[in-house]
Amino acid sequence: MIAFAPASEADFERLLVLRGEVMRPHLERLGRYHPERSRARFREAFKPETMRLILVDNAFAGCVTFEAKGDHIELGQFYLAPPRQGRGLGGRVLDILLAEADTARLPVRLHVLKLSPAARLYERHGFVRTHEEEWDIFYERPIKDQGP
Numbered sequence: 001m002i003a004f005a006p007a008s009e010a011d012f013e014r015l016l017v018l019r020g021e022v023m024r025p026h027l028e029r030l031g032r033y034h035p036e037r038s039r040a041r042f043r044e045a046f047k048p049e050t051m052r053l054i055l056v057d058n059a060f061a062g063c064v065t066f067e068a069k070g071d072h073i074e075l076g077q078f079y080l081a082p083p084r085q086g087r088g089l090g091g092r093v094l095d096i097l098l099a100e101a102d103t104a105r106l107p108v109r110l111h112v113l114k115l116s117p118a119a120r121l122y123e124r125h126g127f128v129r130t131h132e133e134e135w136d137i138f139y140e141r142p143i144k145d146q147g148p
Helices: 009-029 035-045 089-104 118-124
Strands: 002-006 051-056 059-068 073-080 108-113 128-132 136-141
Touching: 002 089, 009 035, 009 051, 009 059, 009 073, 035 073, 051 089, 059 089, 073 089, 089 108, 089 118, 108 118, 118 136
Parallel strands: 073 108
Antiparallel strands: 002 051, 051 059, 059 073, 108 136, 128 136
């Protein structure tokens, strides 16, 4: 069973470690891993009020931010613990979040690091590339038509 719990400032260090476990191999592949920069970037982006802890059968499995930004919802900081990856959990969590966005009638936007395998997950869930920058690819998932 998947559930969400609110994050708090007390979760910062645990989530920073998780981010490192997930992102370090991809950043190293691009020659972009620097522990101090990684900490500073996560500190800058960390907003407990928009962060959700992902729980599976009441056990911590990861985190995600999902924040309404007026005309869209921004999805970010989506990290699953490595032992939880590759088993369909990311897709199931994404389905829950996208159902929320559909109810709100808002598109969802996000960006992924170039060469990240996460891009395939998003593309399978209807996200389309909008543009690229030096290190990131930006995506949007349009509002899904819910029919009559």
